[in-house]
Amino acid sequence: xxxxxxxxxxxxxxxxxxxxxxxxxxxxxxxxxxxxxxxxxxxxxxxxxxxxxxxxxxxxxxxxxxxxxxxxxxxxxxxxxxxxxxxxxxxxxxxxxxxxxxxxxxxxxxxxxxxxxxxxxxxxxxxxxxxxxxxxxxxxxxxxxxxxxxxxxxxxxxxxxxxxxxxxxxxxxxxxxxxxxxxxxxxxxxxxxxxxxxxxxxxxxxxxxxxxxxxxxxxxxxxxxxxxxxxxxxxxxxxxxxxxxx
Amino acid sequence: xxxxxxxxxxxxxxxxxxxxxxxxxxxxxxxxxxxxxxxxxxxxxxxxxxxxxxxxxxxxxxxxxxxxxxxxxxxxxxxxxxxxxxxxxxxxxxxxxxxxxxxxxxxxxxxxxxxxxxxxxxxxxxxxxxxxxxxxxxxxxxxxxxxxxxxxxxxxxxxxxxxxxxxxxxxxxxxxxxxxxxxxxxxxxxxxxxxxxxxxxxxxxxxxxxxxxxxxxxxxxxxxxxxxxxxxxxxxxxxxxxxxxxxxxxxxxxxxxxxxxxxxxxxxxxxxxxxxxxxxxxxxxxxxxxxxxxxxxxxxxxxxxxxxxxxxxxxxxxxxxxxxxxxxxxxxxxxxxxxxxxxxxxxxxxxxxxxxxxxxxxxxxxxxxxxxxxxxxxxxxxxxxxxxxxxxxxxxxxxxxxxxxxxxxxxxxxxxxxxxxxxxxxxxxxxxxxxxxxxxxx
Numbered sequence: 112x113x114x115x116x117x118x119x120x121x122x123x124x125x126x127x128x129x130x131x132x133x134x135x136x137x138x139x140x141x142x143x144x145x146x147x148x149x150x151x152x153x154x155x156x157x158x159x160x161x162x163x164x165x166x167x168x169x170x171x172x173x174x175x176x177x178x179x180x181x182x183x184x185x186x187x188x189x190x191x192x193x194x195x196x197x198x199x200x201x202x203x204x205x206x207x208x209x210x211x212x213x214x215x216x217x218x219x220x221x222x223x224x225x226x227x228x229x230x231x232x233x234x235x236x237x238x239x240x241x242x243x244x245x246x247x248x249x250x251x252x253x254x255x256x257x258x259x260x261x262x263x264x265x266x267x268x269x270x271x272x273x274x275x276x277x278x279x280x281x282x283x284x285x286x287x288x289x290x291x292x293x294x295x296x297x298x299x300x301x302x303x304x305x306x307x308x309x310x311x312x313x314x315x316x317x318x319x320x321x322x323x324x325x326x327x328x329x330x331x332x333x334x335x336x337x338x339x340x341x342x343x344x345x346x347x348x349x350x351x352x353x354x355x356x357x
Numbered sequence: 358x359x360x361x362x363x364x365x366x367x368x369x370x371x372x373x374x375x376x377x378x379x380x381x382x383x384x385x386x387x388x389x390x391x392x393x394x395x396x397x398x399x400x401x402x403x404x405x406x407x408x409x410x411x412x413x414x415x416x417x418x419x420x421x422x423x424x425x426x427x428x429x430x431x432x433x434x435x436x437x438x439x440x441x442x443x444x445x446x447x448x449x450x451x452x453x454x455x456x457x458x459x460x461x462x463x464x465x466x467x468x469x470x471x472x473x474x475x476x477x478x479x480x481x482x483x484x485x486x487x488x489x490x491x492x493x494x495x496x497x498x499x500x501x502x503x504x505x506x507x508x509x510x511x512x513x514x515x516x517x518x519x520x521x522x523x524x525x526x527x528x529x530x531x532x533x534x535x536x537x538x539x540x541x542x543x544x545x546x547x548x549x550x551x552x553x554x555x556x557x558x559x560x561x562x563x564x565x566x567x568x569x570x571x572x573x574x575x576x577x578x579x580x581x582x583x584x585x586x587x588x589x590x591x592x593x594x595x596x597x598x599x600x601x602x603x604x605x606x607x608x609x610x611x612x613x614x615x616x617x618x619x620x621x622x623x624x625x626x627x628x629x630x631x632x633x634x635x636x637x638x639x640x641x642x643x644x645x646x647x648x649x650x651x652x653x654x655x656x657x658x659x660x661x662x663x664x665x666x667x668x669x670x671x672x673x674x675x676x677x678x679x680x681x682x683x684x685x686x687x688x689x690x691x692x693x694x695x696x697x698x699x700x701x702x703x704x705x706x707x708x709x710x711x712x713x714x715x716x717x718x719x720x721x722x723x724x725x726x727x728x729x730x731x732x733x734x735x736x737x738x739x740x741x742x743x744x745x746x747x748x749x750x751x752x753x754x755x756x757x758x759x760x761x762x763x764x765x766x767x768x769x770x771x772x773x774x775x776x777x778x779x780x781x782x783x784x785x786x787x788x789x790x791x792x793x794x795x796x797x798x799x
Contacts, residue, residue, distance in 0.1 A: 140577065144580075168574065169570070169574040169577045172577045193506070193510075210560050212506075212507075227561040231502040246560070250556065252502070259526040271546045271547060272546050277462065288554070290547060290548065339542040347548070349389070349533075351387075351388040351389045
C-alpha cells in the first residue's frame with residue numbers, strides 16, 4: 112500500500128526564483144511532502160509546482176510554512192490537509208476532504224470539490240471556484256470557506272465557528288445541529304437542518320462578508336444579496352421537549 | 358394465620374427487580390433516559406471464568422526470584438519509523454481532558470511514565486500537563502477533532518484513530534454543560550456551558566477504503582514516524598480487526614463492553630457490544646488469518662483489573678492491555694474516604710458513576726476547582742505506578758508458573774475455562790475436559 116512509485120526523483124528548478132517542480136508521475140508522494148515539510152524559515156525556495164497529480168491522495172498535506180504550492184491537475188482525498196500558512200492552489204478539481212482541519216493559510220480550488228471540503232478546519236481561507244459537494248464545512252472550527260457555485264446536503268453540519276459563504280444554492284439540511292458558525296447563502300436553500308435558522312444581516316455581518324468576498328477575489332457580488340443563517344441555540348442544552356428535533 | 362391457611366412470603370420478580378423498578382419510576386418522572394459514566398455493570402463472562410493450568414511434568418516452571426520473565430512490548434513496528442517500546446504491556450487508555458480534571462490527567466501521565474508505559478489523550482485535545490508529564494503519549498484522532506492540530510500530531514509518540522469504544526460501539530461522546538469550563542470550551546471551540554455532543558462518525562471518511570487514505574494522510578503529515586493505532590469497540594472484532602489491518606494500522610486497540618466511558622446512556626452501555634472475553638479470539642484469528650499476528654500489535658481493554666487479567670488477555674493472543682477505570686480507581690476514584698459525600702449525592706463509594714455531572718468528590722471526573730484540588734498529581738501518580746507494578750509482578754508470577762520467560766509466550770494451551778460460555782468465547786477447554794465448545798463441530 113501507499114507509496115510504491117520508486118522511480119527516480121524528478122524534481123527541477125530552472126532558476127533560484129522559479130518554483131521547484133515535482134512530477135508525481137515520476138516522484139513518490141513521500142518525497143514531495145517531505146520537501147514541503149523541510150522548508151526552513153527564511154528560505155528562498157518557497158515556491159513549488161506539482162504536475163501530474165492524477166488524483167493522488169494527500170498531496171501537500173501538513174504544510175507548515177508560508178510557501179506556495181501550485182498543483183497542475185486534479186487531486187484525490189485530503190489535498191492541503193492540516194495546512195498551516197501555505198498557499199495551495201489546485202488547478203483542477205479536488206477529491207474529498209480538501210483542506211481538512213486546515214489551521215491557516217489559503218487553499219484555492221479552481222474546479223469543483225467533493226465531499227467534506229474544509230472539514231473541521233480551524234483557520235485560514237478555503238476558496239472553491241466551482242461547486243462543493245455534500246458536507247462542505249462539516250464540523251468547521253474557525254475556517255472561512257467561500258464557494259463560488261453551489262454546495263450539497265448537510266453542509267456546515269455541527270459547524271462550531273468560522274464562516275461559510277455560498278454564492279449559489281445550498282442543498283438539504285444546511286447547518287444541521289450548528290453551533291456558532293455563520294453561513295451566508297446568496298441563492299436558494301433546499302432545507303435547513305435542525306436548529307438552523309435564517310438571521311438578520313446586521314452591519315457587522317455585511318462588513319465581514321464583504322471582507323471575505325474581497326479575500327476570495329469575488330467581484331460584482333454585493334453582500335446584501337445574501338441571507339445569513341446560524342444557530343437558533345434551542346438545542347444547546349438538552350430538553351426532552353426538543354427530542355423530536357434529533 | 359392458621360395452619361389451614363399458611364401464608365407465602367412476599368416475592369419480588371426476578372424480571373422486575375428493584376433496580377428495574379427504580380429505573381421505570383425514574384423514567385416516568387423525568388422523561389429522559391439515564392446517563393452515566395463507566396462501563397457495563399451487568400455480569401458477563403470474563404477473565405474470572407478462566408484458570409491457568411500451571412507447570413506439570415510436561416511443562417517446567419521458571420524460578421520466581423531468579424529467572425527472568427520479560428515484559429517489554431514494541432508497538433508500531435509495521436510501518437512507523439519510530440515504533441515505541443514499553444517496559445510493561447499495560448497502557449493507560451484514552452480519557453479526555455474535560456471528562457477528567459487536569460490534575461487527574463497529569464497523575465495518569467506521571468504514573469505511566471514512572472512505569473515505563475504510555476498514556477493517551479482523549480476527546481478534548483492534548484494538554485500541556487499530560488504532554489509534559491507523559492514520556493510516551495498517544496494522541497487520539499476522534500470524530501469530533503476537538504483540539505486537533507498538526508503540532509500536537511507531531512509531538513505525539515503515537516496516534517490512535519478512534520472508530521469506537523467498548524462502552525458504546527456506534528455512539529458519540531457527550532460532555533454536559535456542567536463540565537464545559539472556560540478552558541474546556543476554548544480547547545473544543547465551543548460556547549461555555551452547553552451540552553456538548555461529539556459525533557459518532559468521522560467527518561471526512563466512511564468505511565475501510567477511506568480509512569486507508571486517512572491513515573496515509575496522517576502518515577504523510579507526520580513523515581511516517583508515528584505508530585498509528587486504530588481503536589475499535591467490541592462489535593465485530595474479526596472483521597473490524599481485519600479491516601483495520603487492511604487499512605494500514607500498526608496497532609489495533611480492541612475495547613470490550615466493560616470498558617468505560619465518561620458519559621453515555623445506560624441502555625447503550627448495557628446492551629450494545631460484546632464482552633471483552635468474547636472479542637479477543639476473533640481479533641487474534643483475524644490477525645493470524647492475515648499472517649499479521651505479532652506484526653500488527655493487539656491491545657485489549659475493558660475490565661482489566663489485575664495481573665491475572667493481563668496474563669489471560671496475553672495468553673489469548675493480545676500483545677498488551679489497556680486500563681482506564683482501574684487506573685482511575687488507583688488515583689482515588691470511588692474511594693470510601695469520601696463516603697459521606699457520596700451519600701449526599703445519593704450513591705455510595707464503589708457505585709458512583711454520575712461522572713458527567715462534574716461533582717466527583719474524589720476530584721477526578723470534574724472541572725470544579727475545589728474538588729479537583731483534592732487530587733495531588735504526584736501522590737496519585739505514585740499510586741498508579743504502584744498498582745501497575747503489582748499487576749506486572751502478578752502477571753510475571755503466573756507466566757513463570759507456566760514456564761514462560763516472556764509474557765508474550767503465554768498461550769491458550771495454558772488455560773482452561775470454568776464455564777461453557779467462557780470455554781466457547783475464549784476457545785479453551787472446559788476444565789476437566791478436552792472439550793472446546795464450537796470447535797470441530799462439537
